[in-house]
Amino acid sequence: xxxxxxxDPDAHGNRRVQALDCLSDLLLLRLVRMAFIAAKDGLKRxxxxxxxQLTGGEYFxxxxxxxxxxSLLTVSNDVPNYYLLxxxxxxxxxxxxxxxxxxxxxxxxxLRARNTYWQDAEASVAP
Numbered sequence: 001x002x003x004x005x006x007x008d009p010d011a012h013g014n015r016r017v018q019a020l021d022c023l024s025d026l027l028l029l030r031l032v033r034m035a036f037i038a039a040k041d042g043l044k045r046x047x048x049x050x051x052x053q054l055t056g057g058e059y060f061x062x063x064x065x066x067x068x069x070x071s072l073l074t075v076s077n078d079v080p081n082y083y084l085l086x087x088x089x090x091x092x093x094x095x096x097x098x099x100x101x102x103x104x105x106x107x108x109x110x111l112r113a114r115n116t117y118w119q120d121a122e123a124s125v126a127p
Contacts, residue, residue, distance in 0.1 A: 035116070055114070057117050085113075094121040
């Protein structure tokens with residue numbers, strides 16, 4: 001944040017624009033740091049479970065044939081009850097983005113969805 005209007009060609013001498021640019025950069029760095037810390041701490045405890053949670057998956061622990069059978073039955077019962085939703089951002093920008101998906105008026109349904117996605121810089125450029 002410089003008082004010199006020539007320091008940032010995008011700010012056009014507007015300190016509010018400079019402050020907003022600075023805050024958005026700091027917020028992105030904070031989100032990336034939080035994701036890194038969560039991944040690092042999770043991998044110390046249970047690697048496969050942490051990877052499943054970070055990628056929107058589900059983890060099942062089994063120690064014998066009975067727990068394996070129970071887990072496979074749970075998965076086989078859940079598979080036909082999933083919907084796959086996708087979207088394309090209107091103005092894609094590179095970096096980590098958050099998602100929020102909610103169900104209105106259906107408290108009996110359980111929602112499982114990922115809450116973040118990463119957009120590569122190459123993919124955010126329109127062809």
